[in-house]
Amino acid sequence: MKECVLGIDGGGTKTRAAIMDGEGNILGISVGKTSNYDDIGIEAAQENIKQVVESAQQKAGIGNDPFQAAFLGIGGVCSESDRAIVKRMAVNLHLAPEKEIGVDHDIRIALAGGLSGRPGIVQIAGTGSSCYGRNAEGNSWRSGGWGPLLADEGSGYWFGIEAMKAATRASDGHSQPTALLPSVLKFLEISNIDSIMHRVYVQKMSRSEIASLSPLVISAAKDGDTVSLEIVNNGIQCMAECVSIVAQKLDLMEHCELSLTGGVFQAGDFIIERMRTAVQERIPGCKVMMAELPPVIGSCLLALQSLKIQLSAVKIQDLQKTAAVLCTDV
């Protein structure tokens, strides 16, 4: 059999697996349950990875033999001990020879996908936000991305919190009127702003529920609401600052590519162009683009890299045309 590698993208709620051959053809791709062992325990996480891999193998029409290499990008994997836990799971499952199993946090594969394997920086602004870069020498740096309580500027969750803050501040005399007060009340289905405390703390809004408020801010900002525009600009400036810090740490100020990914940037040019401007004010030559490939394909590219396989530019272009569609379907 030819080279065949496995890529895993373990996000907060789902795990994706993709199988790629040595020429960069996607043979099978599948989605399964979470591999977040902090939430469900190591045994259950390993079982979920096993299932999603087997499902991808079935789709690829191949057996359960080990792959030549595997790369697992798993959310929340920050420390050496985290990496060791995930590596142990992959070894237990015989996914690939131990020395060809790579493990890192999922922002690493977001970068590998976003820039199709090239060095550079990725800024994620989904439910959470984080900035991560890696240069040609293999050095990496993360800035921001300390989670919702410590550093989450620009994320959907952050926008949602800011929307609710703006509503309370407008009501208690802190700020001028804002369209966010009525729109937040309507979204939360409450008639009085005092009830927001019951919604947030007693009914315990989830992180993703809070993030679902973020379009209110972007919509109001587009309509010229001053308070909302300030929130958008603040989030953008914070993210651009992270990008600039990473570029400096990795000596990427002269030549830098930045990939944007996550739901917040799906809001389109209104956000993307502001982000481009804020980044280029700090790093004039920086090329800012939307992610080229999804993270799970990024993890396949990293698995190929460990076998010293570099795909051709033509093959990468093929992947860019097809991968997004393939990953939407699973």
Add this chain to the structure above:
Amino acid sequence: MKECVLGIDGGGTKTRAAIMDGEGNILGISVGKTSNYDDIGIEAAQENIKQVVESAQQKAGIGNDPFQAAFLGIGGVCSESDRAIVKRMAVNLHLAPEKEIGVDHDIRIALAGGLSGRPGIVQIAGTGSSCYGRNAEGNSWRSGGWGPLLADEGSGYWFGIEAMKAATRASDGHSQPTALLPSVLKFLEISNIDSIMHRVYVQKMSRSEIASLSPLVISAAKDGDTVSLEIVNNGIQCMAECVSIVAQKLDLMEHCELSLTGGVFQAGDFIIERMRTAVQERIPGCKVMMAELPPVIGSCLLALQSLKIQLSAVKIQDLQKTAAVLCTDV
């Protein structure tokens, strides 16, 4: 029997009850379990109130007859429906004739205690922060106090979060070095800042555990740490802004008394004097003082007020001498 009133202070973790006669003598005082019905349900909260009242009645050497009036200040009681729930409990327990039962959130009794029943403003900075005022006409206004996710500036929790943010920002390139990085690592008993995410999100630090980091900031600020001084000044300015908003809303800019209460102000003159300065920059004539009486005694004063009983200045002074000690003991 002479007039005899009941005051209840229902905080987040404890409920206090005090019984006072019509001359302002404290007959009995007791502490019991939480009356937060959002956490434990209405039935259990009512039972806990019943127990703490009976305990205070025993200490007072009186029977279980209804009081002439009762005032219940309960944390989180913001809306009319919240007040109705607490009033129903008090009626069920026959604490006093229904029309002599007062109910409000616990910051109302903190104000009544802090200024010994006089109109004015209270700024709380304990685990949480909040600012509330009430003028001679009986109008009231709250600013801030929307809880840990929405508006908690200056609270112990806020200082704790800021300490951890400063540590992460110093480590990921956002800020200059700060004494908070080593002190936070030591306090959390972690050797690497990356482990902070495991401590905060996986081990789920509680609100009070996070608040317990606040002395690190104040201590480092006293030692001249620039980042910590910025945090302190930021918290103070936010709280002074709340005070100023409340004073404006209640027409108290010309004559205003402000009571400070909560653990953050226990740090002493380093915080108190900065707060005094920041408030007086906005409200030049404002008299800033530490709370004169504890909240549970404030609730007794409110119960007396509903019977049109006003204590003499001499009696208030007596209470100020004894009440703090009495309340520390229970």
